[in-house]
Amino acid sequence: MAVNPTSFIAQAEPLVELRDVTCGYGDRVILERVNLKVPRGKVLALIGTSGGGKTTVLRLLGRQIRPLKGEVLFDGQDIAPLNLTDLYAVRRRMGMLFQFGALFTDLSVFENVAFPLREHTKLPETMIRDLVLMKLNAVGLRGARDLMPSEISGGMARRVALARAIALDPDLVLYDEPFAGLDPISLGVAARLIRDLNDALGLTSIIVSHDLHETFAIADEVAMIANGRVVAQGTPDELRRSEDPLVRQFVGAEPEGPVHFHQPACSVVDDFGLGARA
Numbered sequence: 001m002a003v004n005p006t007s008f009i010a011q012a013e014p015l016v017e018l019r020d021v022t023c024g025y026g027d028r029v030i031l032e033r034v035n036l037k038v039p040r041g042k043v044l045a046l047i048g049t050s051g052g053g054k055t056t057v058l059r060l061l062g063r064q065i066r067p068l069k070g071e072v073l074f075d076g077q078d079i080a081p082l083n084l085t086d087l088y089a090v091r092r093r094m095g096m097l098f099q100f101g102a103l104f105t106d107l108s109v110f111e112n113v114a115f116p117l118r119e120h121t122k123l124p125e126t127m128i129r130d131l132v133l134m135k136l137n138a139v140g141l142r143g144a145r146d147l148m149p150s151e152i153s154g155g156m157a158r159r160v161a162l163a164r165a166i167a168l169d170p171d172l173v174l175y176d177e178p179f180a181g182l183d184p185i186s187l188g189v190a191a192r193l194i195r196d197l198n199d200a201l202g203l204t205s206i207i208v209s210h211d212l213h214e215t216f217a218i219a220d221e222v223a224m225i226a227n228g229r230v231v232a233q234g235t236p237d238e239l240r241r242s243e244d245p246l247v248r249q250f251v252g253a254e255p256e257g258p259v260h261f262h263q264p265a266c267s268v269v270d271d272f273g274l275g276a277r278a
């Protein structure tokens with residue numbers, strides 16, 4: 001059988017790569033010289049302390065923000081310098097499910113999933129119907145097509161949002177806190193669904209989550225971001241076995257460690273005027 005070596009190279013190349021990326025908001029640097037690779041077909045979990053910059057990584061990938069330095073590569077192409085037409089073409093290859101996966105409350109479940117297809121394609125109605133029902137079927141909600149968002153549970157709403165995120169058959173799906181606010185059963189269902197859809201549809205997924213138990217159960221790789229850097233990346237088991245004090249504190253949920261409970265502040269004596277009263 002003939003083998004095309006270039007297709008192997010293309011497969012081996014990560015779908016997403018941050019190369020030496022520094023970025024921030026205004027004068028404030030949030031990520032500094034970050035390197036991160038997301039292999040094709042895999043599920044990568046981004047974990048780390050609050051405010052560490054996880055959502056900022058997703059914003060870089062959607063180019064809601066641009067790096068100050070470095071490259072943000074999607075399928076080998078730096079997306080920072082793209083013009084709007086090329087950027088929209090790249091964004092069409094990305095599905096996004098942001099916190100609580102807000103649905104359009106005045107549209108039915110069906111119309112919510114149809115929305116991106118109507119916005120971004122000129123497909124005939126019969127094809128839109130088939131595609132929407134296929135996506136709803138994939139998340140187990142074909143039977144809920146006519147319900148309004150107010151008539152479904154939080155877990156179901158998250159699954160509808162997931163169907164909407166994959167409506168355009170993206171290569172990459174970005175999830176920001178997809179499990180926030182879900183009960184443990186819905187959470188387990190949502191996590192399993194993310195994994196199964198990733199594999200069945202040949203996606204690549206990046207999940208930002210504080211729910212370590214569920215994300216460790218479904219992720220191929222975990223990257224921990226702290227203090228503006230990727231401090232660890234590896235399989236869930238490698239992170240569990242890590243000797244790094246920061247990783248140990250975070251993954252082991254230990255209250256004591258390099259991350260302090262108190263934000264730096266002036267002395268208690270100054271704030272409460274204790275010195276003056278004494």
Ligand SMILES: Nc1ncnc2c1ncn2[C@@H]1O[C@H](COP(=O)(O)OP(=O)(O)OP(=O)(O)O)[C@@H](O)[C@H]1O
Pocket residue numbers: 025030048049050051052053054055056057
């Ligand atoms: N639009 C913005 N303008 C200015 N600063 C911002 C903006 N968005 C985020 N930040 C700051 O950037 C830092 C990183 O935020 P980011 O949302 O990426 O963190 P995170 O790791 O996702 O946090 P969390 O886990 O709490 O959601 C935070 O200190 C935040 O206050």
